Amino acid sequence: MSEPEIKVGTTSRAPSHRAPMAPAMPGGRASSSYGLSVTDDIDARIWERIKDHPCFSEQAHHYFARMHVAVAPACNIQCNYCNRKYDCTNESRPGVASVKLTPDQALRKVLAVASKVPELSVIGIAGPGDACYDWRKTIATFEGISREIPDIKLCISTNGLALPDHVDELADMNVDHVTITINMVDPEVGAKIYPWILHGHRRYTGIEAARILHKRQMLGLEMLTKRGILTKINSVMIPGVNDTHLVEVNRWIRDRGAFMHNVVPLISKPSHGTYYGLTGQRCPEPFELKALQDCLDGDVKLMRHCQQCRADAVGLLGNDREREFALDQISTKVEFDTSKREAYRRLVQHERRDQLAAKLDANKAVKSLGSWGALAVAVATKGGGRINEHFGQAREFQVYAVSPKGINLVGHRKVEQYCLGGLGEKATLDHTIVALDGIDILLSSKIGDCPKKRLAETGVRASDAFSYDYIETAIGALYAAEFGGKPAMPTALGPSN
Amino acid sequence: MAFKIIVSQCTQCGACEFECPSDAISFKGEGYVVDSKKCTECKGEFDTQQCASVCPMPKTCVPA
Numbered sequence: 001m002s003e004p005e006i007k008v009g010t011t012s013r014a015p016s017h018r019a020p021m022a023p024a025m026p027g028g029r030a031s032s033s034y035g036l037s038v039t040d041d042i043d044a045r046i047w048e049r050i051k052d053h054p055c056f057s058e059q060a061h062h063y064f065a066r067m068h069v070a071v072a073p074a075c076n077i078q079c080n081y082c083n084r085k086y087d088c089t090n091e092s093r094p095g096v097a098s099v100k101l102t103p104d105q106a107l108r109k110v111l112a113v114a115s116k117v118p119e120l121s122v123i124g125i126a127g128p129g130d131a132c133y134d135w136r137k138t139i140a141t142f143e144g145i146s147r148e149i150p151d152i153k154l155c156i157s158t159n160g161l162a163l164p165d166h167v168d169e170l171a172d173m174n175v176d177h178v179t180i181t182i183n184m185v186d187p188e189v190g191a192k193i194y195p196w197i198l199h200g201h202r203r204y205t206g207i208e209a210a211r212i213l214h215k216r217q218m219l220g221l222e223m224l225t226k227r228g229i230l231t232k233i234n235s236v237m238i239p240g241v242n243d244t245h246l247v248e249v250n251r252w253i254r255d256r257g258a259f260m261h262n263v264v265p266l267i268s269k270p271s272h273g274t275y276y277g278l279t280g281q282r283c284p285e286p287f288e289l290k291a292l293q294d295c296l297d298g299d300v301k302l303m304r305h306c307q308q309c310r311a312d313a314v315g316l317l318g319n320d321r322e323r324e325f326a327l328d329q330i331s332t333k334v335e336f337d338t339s340k341r342e343a344y345r346r347l348v349q350h351e352r353r354d355q356l357a358a359k360l361d362a363n364k365a366v367k368s369l370g371s372w373g374a375l376a377v378a379v380a381t382k383g384g385g386r387i388n389e390h391f392g393q394a395r396e397f398q399v400y401a402v403s404p405k406g407i408n409l410v411g412h413r414k415v416e417q418y419c420l421g422g423l424g425e426k427a428t429l430d431h432t433i434v435a436l437d438g439i440d441i442l443l444s445s446k447i448g449d450c451p452k453k454r455l456a457e458t459g460v461r462a463s464d465a466f467s468y469d470y471i472e473t474a475i476g477a478l479y480a481a482e483f484g485g486k487p488a489m490p491t492a493l494g495p496s497n
Numbered sequence: 498m499a500f501k502i503i504v505s506q507c508t509q510c511g512a513c514e515f516e517c518p519s520d521a522i523s524f525k526g527e528g529y530v531v532d533s534k535k536c537t538e539c540k541g542e543f544d545t546q547q548c549a550s551v552c553p554m555p556k557t558c559v560p561a
Binding site for chain 2: 074083
């Protein structure tokens with residue numbers, strides 16, 4: 001199979017007159033430079049803890065990969081959006097896993113992946129089932145992994161019901177990142193999402209079930225916060241059920257010290273066989289999701305780069321390599337080599353300094369223009385913070401908003417690959433055009449004249465003039481050209497003729 | 498007096514094995530099976546049968 005697609009350090013066009021970087025001293029206050037994005041101002045110690053975690057740091061997801069091991073299939077809650085019975089290998093959604101692993105199998109797979117994927121920095125247990133409920137398997141897996149690869153981060157995803165029983169053990173095992181799925185704080189709403197729960201060897205239904213779950217979730221979150229464990233709250237946005245209610249959820253979790261809030265859209269098709277899929281519950285539209293995210297953007301950092309990955313995903317977010325590491329293809333004796341991992345980490349450190357400086361420069365320039373203009377820019381990227389993906393090869397575009405507030409990632413749009421076997425499919429291009437609704441400018445490493453022209457007709461200006469540049473550098477230059485009064489790079493977006 | 502699992506409906510989530518107080522459920526071959534010699538239907542231990550109580554699929558853990 002192909003080598004990891006991420007490449008760092010291929011080009012560096014960032015200007016040489018950069019200010020030296022502020023060191024991330026423990027206890028010190030890093031300047032905004034060490035934040036999740038340039039507009040954030042977070043503690044240097046927190047940055048140290050999230051900088052290699054692709055789910056907790058948007059910036060890290062360009063460099064680091066995660067792997068989910070499906071070792072804990074048993075679950076103590078039925079959710080209306082979940083059905084663990086069906087798994088199609090082409091599906092990428094939470095709860096779906098091709099094979100369940102025993103803790104021993106999981107360890108072998110982790111070692112095999114860690115040897116081949118130097119980007120791997122996080123091992124998570126994220127379903128199907130609940131890591132805190134099926135606890136014996138979770139703990140056996142984590143103990144094996146941390147013994148073999150001490151530098152790897154461990155994290156779990158849980159519904160929170162059994163969480164309070166295991167917070168102390170999580171802290172003892174150095175699990176530093178926990179995700180809790182919290183969809184409601186009002187049991188009336190909860191009763192529409194959870195048909196039943198199992199708690200204390202008894203099944204509860206309706207409002208009573210939701211009330212118990214709510215209490216346990218809040219208790220678990222408070223206990224984690226007290227121990228300094230970083231928490232991400234996932235909330236599934238279900239139109240007409242909890243969409244407006246999530247504002248209230250956001251307030252509750254903010255008051256209890258949650259680090260990050262990730263609102264994910266409901267995924268529901270009749271073929272998934274879930275309650276919502278069968279009852280025709282609709283999924284939110286991208287604009288609805290964005291509107292909700294915009295109104296939640298407060299004290300708790302919002303995650304905007306979530307890919308809603310499989311319960312057995314392997315690799316970088318957006319580039320699942322799960323199928324390369326099927327259990328039957330892994331030999332029983334795995335040689336674990338750490339040299340690649342170490343070399344990769346040094347490379348990333350260097351590249352990151354470079355990219356961060358470029359990002360800061362670009363943001364400073366944008367803010368200094370004093371303009372009120374705003375642009376939505378879609379970028380085709382394979383990672384590393386660069387414009388390094390061909391338009392026709394892209395499976396998704398990252399969407400950046402640039403305004404006087406700076407340059408910020410605001411989401412991603414999934415598309416079908418336009419170029420298959422060298423030929424651009426017209427119908428696929430039509431879909432891509434729909435997906436790019438509302439985008440002003442599209443940047444990719446390469447784009448053909450035909451799609452470029454079609455995009456221009458729909459109001460999207462496409463360019464490959466910034467090929468392999470840092471994303472923020474390119475967007476900053478575009479913004480200056482558009483709103484700065486003087487064209488910074490006149491050739492970049494000239495008429496396509 | 499024992500329960501059984503309808504294999505065709507089972508999602509193989511494993512929650513029943515985990516909850517069974519009599520250690521009567523195990524994964525064999527294609528799916529989970531109840532050892533009828535060990536199954537007590539949770540009598541004397543719980544008000545409801547634990548496997549049926551935790552099973553996400555309706556009518557999948559049923560009296561044999």
